[in-house]
Amino acid sequence: MSARSAFRAATAIVGAADIHLPRGTAPAGERALVLEAVLAACADAGISPREIDGFTSYAGGDISGPVLAADLGVHELRWSSMVWGGGGGGAAAAIGAAAAAVATGQAETVVAFRGMTQAETGRLGYAKYYFDNFYLPHGVATPAHVCALRTQRMLEHDGVPRSALRNLVLAAYAHAQNNPTAAAYGKPLDVAKYDASPFIVEPFHLFDCSRENDGAVAVIVTSAERARTLAHPPAYVLAAAQGAPGGYSALNENDTSYTSAGFAAGSSGQGVASRLWAGAGVRPDEVDVVQVYENFSGPAVASLIDHGLCPPGPAAGEFMTVENLTAPAGRLPVNTGGGNIADSFVNGMGLSVEAVRQVRGTSVNQVDGADTSLFIGGPMAPLVSSVLLGSDRTL
Amino acid sequence: MAAATFSEVLPTGPAHDGNDQGFWDGLRAGALCLPRCAACGTWRTVGRPLCADCWSFDSTWEPVRAAGTVFSWARSQRQLMSELDVAVPYVSIVVALDDVPVRLLGLLVGTDQAPRIGDRVVGEIQRPANAEWPVLRWRPEVAA
Numbered sequence: 050m051s052a053r054s055a056f057r058a059a060t061a062i063v064g065a066a067d068i069h070l071p072r073g074t075a076p077a078g079e080r081a082l083v084l085e086a087v088l089a090a091c092a093d094a095g096i097s098p099r100e101i102d103g104f105t106s107y108a109g110g111d112i113s114g115p116v117l118a119a120d121l122g123v124h125e126l127r128w129s130s131m132v133w134g135g136g137g138g139g140a141a142a143a144i145g146a147a148a149a150a151v152a153t154g155q156a157e158t159v160v161a162f163r164g165m166t167q168a169e170t171g172r173l174g175y176a177k178y179y180f181d182n183f184y185l186p187h188g189v190a191t192p193a194h195v196c197a198l199r200t201q202r203m204l205e206h207d208g209v210p211r212s213a214l215r216n217l218v219l220a221a222y223a224h225a226q227n228n229p230t231a232a233a234y235g236k237p238l239d240v241a242k243y244d245a246s247p248f249i250v251e252p253f254h255l256f257d258c259s260r261e262n263d264g265a266v267a268v269i270v271t272s273a274e275r276a277r278t279l280a281h282p283p284a285y286v287l288a289a290a291q292g293a294p295g296g297y298s299a300l301n302e303n304d305t306s307y308t309s310a311g312f313a314a315g316s317s318g319q320g321v322a323s324r325l326w327a328g329a330g331v332r333p334d335e336v337d338v339v340q341v342y343e344n345f346s347g348p349a350v351a352s353l354i355d356h357g358l359c360p361p362g363p364a365a366g367e368f369m370t371v372e373n374l375t376a377p378a379g380r381l382p383v384n385t386g387g388g389n390i391a392d393s394f395v396n397g398m399g400l401s402v403e404a405v406r407q408v409r410g411t412s413v414n415q416v417d418g419a420d421t422s423l424f425i426g427g428p429m430a431p432l433v434s435s436v437l438l439g440s441d442r443t444l
Numbered sequence: 445m446a447a448a449t450f451s452e453v454l455p456t457g458p459a460h461d462g463n464d465q466g467f468w469d470g471l472r473a474g475a476l477c478l479p480r481c482a483a484c485g486t487w488r489t490v491g492r493p494l495c496a497d498c499w500s501f502d503s504t505w506e507p508v509r510a511a512g513t514v515f516s517w518a519r520s521q522r523q524l525m526s527e528l529d530v531a532v533p534y535v536s537i538v539v540a541l542d543d544v545p546v547r548l549l550g551l552l553v554g555t556d557q558a559p560r561i562g563d564r565v566v567g568e569i570q571r572p573a574n575a576e577w578p579v580l581r582w583r584p585e586v587a588a
Contacts, residue, residue, distance in 0.1 A: 183464075183490060185455040186572075186579045187549045188536045189518075190525040197518035198538055205561045206516075251519040251533075251558075302538050303489045303547050307516070 058444055059152040061276035061283030062268050064094025067402040069264030069393035073167040080112050083164035086265035094269050095280035103128030103159030105146040107139030128156035135432025140397045141424050142434035145289030147270040163398040164265030183301050196429050197250040200347025203308040210366035214346040215243055218256050220374035225387030227413045232260055233391035257346040259389035266398035284408040284438040288328030290321045291434035298431035310348050310428035312355035322356040329437045333357035337419040338407045339383045340400035343390050348428035376414035385414040397427055408440050456577035464491045466505030471569055471578040477505040487544045510567030512541040514559045554583040
């Protein structure tokens, strides 16, 4: 497949930085936070900020490529693109866009970033950007409501057991106990405490919901050739995919596959997940570690099902055990830094940094011999995306 | 729960592009009306200018029986919007209509019980005091 040979491992993530603070506490604005993250990612990679020649992001905002290029004093701006639609669903697609720019020779060193502060973005948990007068009069006003409707059908109709959601959360909390920067550090969670926590929007308990932080995250993508000359082992971009199946998204809850997170195949026979696996030449059972965006636990489970990492229906319960999901020795360790639920939430982009750490071997919950590291962007959004990273042993 | 930063008016009524005008006019006239392609007869979801089956821009608004089954549901236990004239907890539902292949979002009223998927519901047009346009609310169907 020529597309695969052109893109697979042509680029790599060489620098990564994750800055997060409790929401509402950022000492400066989003722009300053983003710049701080970009500088930290450059320092991590061992490159000068002047060498950055492109910027990608997602979910909107005014901090554009030309703004950052001027602030940083780059030699030349060659690429500036925003993933169009889907909010946090575009998180991995921002990395995919950066890799596409580099792989096609249109730029050399591109930053994929996201920053947000409560003062400027507000709270995403209360965001009404997507919801019109076919949603709002019915009390369906936030991502929590829509994800709850879809998750309830996944539980009640598809037969995915409630334990699958709970165990994903418990695994994230277990991982957070080793991560001093995680919000849940020192605050372990058990079944009783989870079950006793209040419902926010049923079926979601408090602990099923992501956190919200002030923060900024930046990852730097450059060519594989250059990556091999830099400070860290490259996290090669093996494949990236974005989109949604036909008959999904922006249809007022008339989606054909209502309980899909959006990565599954539609009538074309292909979907974000299948295109990712084909592009990487990797099978789902060859993935070593996963960072899956959990706006809420239910959509994250749906994402794992869509990617073929977890069986659908009642069998999901047999796979989704705390033991299977926990590093270092679980069958499929998930959200090894604590994820959006137990670590921090900067629109999900922090997960990409943990995905890079796993390839480098520097996670606080390192999976032994992690060679393939998957980052799944925001689920049950109108557009979704995934990116698969790999070590040099995958080349 | 003080969340008074939002408007106190229930958001109702047609969008600026007018693609859903017939839906709201229908409710005012006392009927659930949905758009149907004038060229190929395909039922559409509300608010789209084009038929995604034959790409005709022409549609008619046809009355549809407000009866169906619960496709999914979610019970809000924490107030995330203040416009609702219903205090938490409240149950939002996706209704699969009996007669046309369209789902509608709605609010389940007239019961304290959470529904189950597949439960039968019937719609009734209500005009909340804080709304400019009527809305469709749903109740459990009472067995005959």
